[in-house]
Amino acid sequence: MPKPSFKLDKYSAVTAKIADEALYGNTNAAEPAKTLVSQGHLMLALELAHSEFKRDVDPEIIVARLAKNLHELRRDAGPAVWKALIPVAQQHPVSEYLxxxxxxxxxxxxxxxxxxxxxxxxxxxxxxxxxxxxxxxxxxxxxxxxxxxxADSSVAGRERCEILTDYVDKTAADHPNAEILSIACGHLREAEKSEALKTNSLKRWVALDQDPQSLATVRHSNPGNAVQPVEGSVRGLLGRKYDLGQFDLVYASGLYDYLTVPIGVRLMQRCWDFVRPGGKFLFANFSDEIKTDGYMETFMDWPLILRNGSDMEEIVNGSVDRNSIDLNVFYGSNRNIVYAEVTKLA
Ligand SMILES: C[S@@+](CC[C@H](N)C(=O)[O-])C[C@H]1O[C@@H](n2cnc3c(N)ncnc32)[C@H](O)[C@@H]1O
Known part of the structure; x- marks a missing residue:
């Protein structure tokens, strides 16, 4: 199957080049002997999965084993060799099943x-x-x-939606007429779960995203409530293009996984201006403990910048004065997503 071009939106600060640098050190310098050995291991894993599909083995067993093999291969190969293996996997006939x-x-x-x-x-x-x-x-x-x-990473993503809902509802409970800002809101599915939104306890819930099609869904799903869709990008935020005022909670979910540390820091600094004293900035990131990374980067063509608790802290430390905040870094229940909750001391 031909690999589609890795197109990214022209408004985004997130580019394929940035992802390449962050994940694979922007290198094509895979050592030939090591590449050959790793490619052999990869072919064994792919051939096994392919032959099992042809023999009607339970697909869950096939994909679980393949994902495990790809995770281990990715971990052991190192970035340059792994990068060379990705197109090999994508072009293997097993992909027609997957x-x-x-x-x-x-x-x-x-x-x-x-x-x-x-x-x-x-x-x-x-x-x-x-x-x-x-x-x-x-x-x-x-x-x-x-x-x-x-898979654990999908379960963690669904839990993230619950966690965001809890943050919104707790903010509404703590602050009458609470104001919320979601950066890169997607379809803002947490709005469907929020009690605070249902009971009109929010003053406004600004939902910012670069994709007008997603914002149309947000608008359609939230007639006459506090949700306010705003078209905007990370680049626009960094360029101070939007005068949004201040909020009790600003959060970014499903975004930092695409941002390098320097961009993540600049974005947090900008978001911090939107947080009023006593308010919070929350950001989430898929963790470096996920086991689906190899499958995602090959058959899903979905590379993410994975982080751990120290990486989250590094972004916070680069962005704000530690004396002016309370920081709570925590993992979701299966440790596939890590969160940083930063409170602006009043
Ligand atoms: C993985 S989704 C996350 C959606 C939602 N926040 C959630 O957690 O379910 C990523 C969203 O980020 C948006 N996005 C990606 N790059 C962006 C950028 N540079 N500026 C603004 N939004 C961006 C996409 O349009 C997409 O809706």
Missing amino acids: QQDPFTKWSFEKPRGYSGDATLLDIYYQHKSADDIIAQATELGREIYHYTSN
Whole structure:
């Protein structure tokens, strides 16, 4: 299967080049002997999965083992060799089976032109709006989807949505007429779960994203409530293009995974201006403990910059004066996502 071009939106600070630098050291200098050995291991894993698909082995068993093999290969190969292996995996005939999974296919094909769009999240959030996409898949595709959408990283993504909802509702409980800002809001699915929104306890919930199609969904899903969609990008935020006022909670979910440290720091500094004293900035990042990284980078063509607690702290330390904040870095329940909650001392 030909690899689609890795297009990213022209408004974004996130580029394929940045992802390449952050993940693979922007190098093509894979050592030939090591590459050959690793490629041998990769071919064994791919051939095994391919032959098992042909023999109708349970797809969940096949994909679970393949994902584990890819994770270990990625970990052991080092960035330069792993980078050389990615196209080899993508071009192997086993991908014709894996691309029947609507989650894998949507991620790989990028119908919206960039990685990690809001519909992709709906697919693994198991949101009802994705039901048709799932229903149109083959039976095999739906079986693979059952595995991929219940992998730990997907479970963590769904929990992230719950955690965001809790933050919004807690902010509303602590601050009458609370004001909330979501950066890179996607479809803002947490709004569907928020009690505070339902009970009109929020003054406004500004939902900023660079994708007008996603904002149209946000608008359509939130008629006459406190949600206010705003078209805007990281680049626009860094250029101080939006006069948004101040908020009790500013959060970014599903965004830092695409940002290098320097951009992440600049974005946090900018977001910090939006936080009023006593308010919070919260950001989330897939953690470097995830085991689906190899599968995501190959068959989903979905590279993420993974982080741990110290990496999160590094971004905070580079952005704000530690004496002026309370910092709480924590992991979700299966440790696949790490969060930093930064409170601006009043
Ligand atoms: C993975 S989704 C996250 C959606 C939502 N926040 C969530 O956690 O479910 C990533 C979102 O980031 C947006 N995005 C990506 N790069 C962006 C940029 N540079 N500026 C603004 N939004 C961006 C995309 O349009 C997409 O809606």
